[in-house]
Amino acid sequence: MDDSLTANRDYWDELAAHHPTTDFYDVQGFLDGQSTLFDLERGELGGVVGERLLHLQCHFGLDTLSWAREGAEVTGVDFSETAIETARELRDEVGIDELDAQFVESDVYDLDLGERFDTVFTSYGVLAWLPDLDGWADVIDRHLKPGGRFYIAEIHPFGAMFGTVVRTEAGEPTDIDGDPADYVGTLAWPYHSDGALSVPVDDGSYADGDIETAVESVEEWTHGLGEVVTALSDVGLRIEFLHEFEKACYQQCPSMVEGDDGWWRFESGDDAPDVPLTFSLLATKPE
Template identity: 45%
Template sequence: MDTRADSDAHVEDNRRYWDERVPIHVASPFYDLPGFRAGDEDFDPFQLEEIGDVDGLELAHLQCHIGLDTLAWARRGARVTGLDFSARAIEAATGLAEEIGLADRARFVAADALDAAQALGRHRFDLVYTGAGALMWLPDINLWAAAVAALLRPGGRLYLAEFHPLTGVLDDDHGATAVADYFARTARTYRSPGSYADWNAETVHDTATEWHHTLGDVISALAGAGLRIEFVHEHDTIPFQRYGALVTDGGRFRYPDGAAGLPLMYSLSATAPH
């Protein structure tokens, strides 16, 4: 188990890691900023169905990176606040909001998600949103749940769409064999040059640390923070080819027909008491 000092050092390494990759992501076809400026968005269909109409809602997006999903919600009528621990990501998101004419509906704040309530001035929101690939960067899932609860108005809702924690312990080729301990809570530190958006990019800050949170950990943390779990849905598609055996499915990837399917993502909704 990490000490607090260990976790703080890992988070600082992660911040440097992400700061360096912001300009890579802004320039990469993976994020396709020209397409986004033209009106494209990349939500999973289940997210749009499960969240529903956001017009007029105050929405906080934790770990928003360069703000594409945040601003997509603003285009759909929400008043949005994006938060990320990378100041360079927040600069990029703020610039993009101004460029596409949404600066009056969107603000971006540089802060750690675990400090979100303080960073956002104890403001309360109708909806807190967190997208895929976020929770693994947090050392303490209970502090995250408490931060979410502190951000919600009475009756407000958390919506989380995340990679299923099972995907972190399966083999890369077929995604059918467990090669790691699902219940291990120790931090995993590794070196990863380049970026998933451009593996050939030259980078210096290549050390990153992830924390594994089981599905039970996430649900229990939110319940412990006083939120009521409305649903947990497991999904058989994922936005990228996580394993070599996955096949395309309308812009997403899934296990091929006839293969033993496993959950690739999950979504969760939880509400604050009135």
């Protein structure tokens, strides 16, 4: 693993230690039986009963274990040792059999489980950590059965250009709790990154803006939709659909409000921007 990915992994180890305590992840709700999956992936991926499902970049396993509760036999993969340890502890705490939910500590690029799955799944906040989508698509293809399917629900690369750093009209960085009327959007990120972007992490994380980490900056990459589709089709997968949505899985901008369904949207009205914030894609591997 090169130095940039080592710094990223250290950062994710720190987040994985803290995220289970946040309201964002609501671990107690999960322990009480709630699914952490959105209606989007549950609806578009459909029934998974009896399927073998591989979850790439599973963080500390809540979504993986939610798929197990839906009847899939799951394998979650993440390069954070802390995340994988927590995922195993949560699995044991909710009484899911080890044979039904396995967790593997691995860099996504090094993954070679020697078995093929019915479904490969990944979601929300994964692509920005990957320098090379061709290598990523190879890993997906290597782990899919003929006839198997790959599904991703992800932050839209256009909406992501606005970043989470929004400044007042005076140009000063402000807290996300400030008055939304004071904010103007800025184009903070490129649509395609030509090499790694060094990103300071002093604003906390998407789950808790107050988290302080020893790691001060991470490396991220932006990937346009064309790059995603081309990487998957280049390994022979057939794109079944690519959907775009004006709702976000977290509060990307201060003027967004959370709906009862857990999605964040710009407040309705004539001024609400028409921006794609999430996309989902289903691809199948030919028989």
